[in-house]
Amino acid sequence: MKTILNPGKAEWIKSLKRPVQKTKDIEKIVKPILRKVKRSGDKALKKFALEYDHVQIKNLLVTSEEVMKSKDLIDPQLKKAILVAKGNIEKFHAAQVSPELKMEVMEGVTCMRRSVPIQKVGLYIPGGTAPLFSTVLMLGIPANLAGCEEIVLCTPPDSEGNIHPAILFTADLIGIDKIVKSGGAQAVAAMTFGTESVPKVDKIFGPGNQYVTAAKQLAVKNGVAIDMPAGPSEVLVYADETAIPSFVAADLLSQAEHGVDSQVVLVTTTEKFASKVKKELESQLEKLPRKDIAKRALDNSVTVVMANQEKAIELINDYAPEHLIICVENEDEVVGQIINAGSVFIGNFTPESAGDYASGTNHTLPTYGYARNYSGVSLDSFYKKITYQKITEKGIQNLGPTIETMAANELLDAHKYAVSVRLKYLKDKK
Numbered sequence: 001m002k003t004i005l006n007p008g009k010a011e012w013i014k015s016l017k018r019p020v021q022k023t024k025d026i027e028k029i030v031k032p033i034l035r036k037v038k039r040s041g042d043k044a045l046k047k048f049a050l051e052y053d054h055v056q057i058k059n060l061l062v063t064s065e066e067v068m069k070s071k072d073l074i075d076p077q078l079k080k081a082i083l084v085a086k087g088n089i090e091k092f093h094a095a096q097v098s099p100e101l102k103m104e105v106m107e108g109v110t111c112m113r114r115s116v117p118i119q120k121v122g123l124y125i126p127g128g129t130a131p132l133f134s135t136v137l138m139l140g141i142p143a144n145l146a147g148c149e150e151i152v153l154c155t156p157p158d159s160e161g162n163i164h165p166a167i168l169f170t171a172d173l174i175g176i177d178k179i180v181k182s183g184g185a186q187a188v189a190a191m192t193f194g195t196e197s198v199p200k201v202d203k204i205f206g207p208g209n210q211y212v213t214a215a216k217q218l219a220v221k222n223g224v225a226i227d228m229p230a231g232p233s234e235v236l237v238y239a240d241e242t243a244i245p246s247f248v249a250a251d252l253l254s255q256a257e258h259g260v261d262s263q264v265v266l267v268t269t270t271e272k273f274a275s276k277v278k279k280e281l282e283s284q285l286e287k288l289p290r291k292d293i294a295k296r297a298l299d300n301s302v303t304v305v306m307a308n309q310e311k312a313i314e315l316i317n318d319y320a321p322e323h324l325i326i327c328v329e330n331e332d333e334v335v336g337q338i339i340n341a342g343s344v345f346i347g348n349f350t351p352e353s354a355g356d357y358a359s360g361t362n363h364t365l366p367t368y369g370y371a372r373n374y375s376g377v378s379l380d381s382f383y384k385k386i387t388y389q390k391i392t393e394k395g396i397q398n399l400g401p402t403i404e405t406m407a408a409n410e411l412l413d414a415h416k417y418a419v420s421v422r423l424k425y426l427k428d429k430k
């Protein structure tokens with residue numbers, strides 16, 4: 001992890017570039033995958049499972065026997081942990097319900113807004129290098145709470161053609177029964193176009209690697225909505241001397257171990273603190289089973305020593321991290337100035353993994369700096385907001401002249417007439 005001292009904006013932009021392949025290069029791989037799935041459906045999904053997951057898949061859909069079997073394969077301690085996490089995630093997401101809005105904006109003119117669930121949703125659960133069963137909770141719980149009618153879950157099979165039992169157990173726990181053994185861009189393509197086994201959906205959710213993320217972005221061009229670009233995980237830790245170096249190092253490594261294309265950033269105010277964290281990183285890294293992955297991610301990562309807090313905050317908002325840990329003396333003041341971040345973790349005892357698993361917030365969050373213009377997944381992500389209006393005779397008499405004037409000035413006479421004809425009718429009735 002290289003260190004840079006007091007960089008200006010141009011230097012930090014250059015040093016903090018995310019280690020992602022160029023869109024053009026990744027689309028060269030992903031576009032043909034989408035095309036082939038569109039054309040050949042299940043046959044293409046099986047072909048890509050062989051090519052990328054190195055497994056011959058007979059049945060793309062998980063059977064109820066496979067789900068039943070998974071229940072015996074889960075350690076009771078893990079079952080208990082999943083239930084605790086489920087409880088917290090449900091509580092926090094259920095509290096996000098926005099009540100129906102109904103108001104009379106002027107006499108006789110009533111406007112309403114209601115949340116209506118998206119009917120068919122597709123959940124992508126990553127499984128390339130780690131079986132992210134926690135993502136089943138993060139996507140399945142709000143989909144259920146919102147009342148989505150059809151939920152399909154896609155996740156890559158292992159080399160035996162199985163899905164990790166914890167993914168099956170968790171999916172079953174929240175009532176998802178359409179589980180497809182398919183990962184990567186091909187799974188996203190299947191949910192975009194539909195295949196013999198996979199229904200076409202209205203919106204695709206979930207994180208994934210660069211191929212998955214690029215496929216989701218291309219899905220949009222084919223009429224399907226997506227939650228957001230949620231690619232390789234990242235964390236930025238902003239820490240001063242009140243932070244505990246071993247905690248900071250552990251948090252950086254927790255995201256570095258996700259994948260070689262993850263990026264972690266430490267922003268601090270003194271070189272002394274930076275070198276304490278560096279020492280901790282070196283010793284903790286050696287003990288990690290995924291140290292080879294984390295080490296490569298650290299090669300893409302940076303420590304920035306900033307002259308003052310104002311500059312540090314400017315850098316943070318410019319970088320727009322997926323996860324931001326704030327561990328400084330005046331935390332409230334700093335938190336109040338953050339405008340670009342997916343999710344914020346405050347203080348020495350708030351590890352980022354709390355949000356990954358069990359505190360209640362959603363871990364499906366924008367990466368690549370998309371925290372500038374996207375929010376993470378929430379209950380709202382599973383709804384459309386439909387507006388309604390009802391205008392009475394009195395209402396159209398009150399509002400009609402305003403509409404007529406505006407329509408006439410936009411040179412749209414038919415718009416104006418739709419009001420005038422009603423006003424005349426009411427006048428003649430008198």
Ligand SMILES: NC(=O)c1ccc[n+]([C@@H]2O[C@H](COP(=O)([O-])OP(=O)(O)OC[C@H]3O[C@@H](n4cnc5c(N)ncnc54)[C@H](O)[C@@H]3O)[C@@H](O)[C@H]2O)c1
Nearest residue numbers: 126127128129156183184207208209230232233258364365
């Ligand atoms: N932003 C978030 O909210 C968030 C949350 C959780 C995880 N993540 C990220 O999700 C990612 C999970 O990645 P993963 O790879 O472990 O699992 P994944 O399920 O996203 O991807 C695995 C699939 O990628 C495809 N693939 C692999 N190599 C390929 C190649 N060369 N060409 C085409 N397709 C290929 C295969 O089909 C494979 O099944 C990580 O980068 C992690 O950081 C992000």
Ligand SMILES: N[C@H](CO)Cc1c[nH]c[nH+]1
Nearest residue numbers: 132134135233234356363
């Ligand atoms: N850190 C990931 C989001 O970027 C989520 C996750 C799942 N499991 C562990 N971590």
Ligand SMILES: [Zn+2]
Nearest residue numbers: 233254255356
């Ligand atoms: Zn994580």
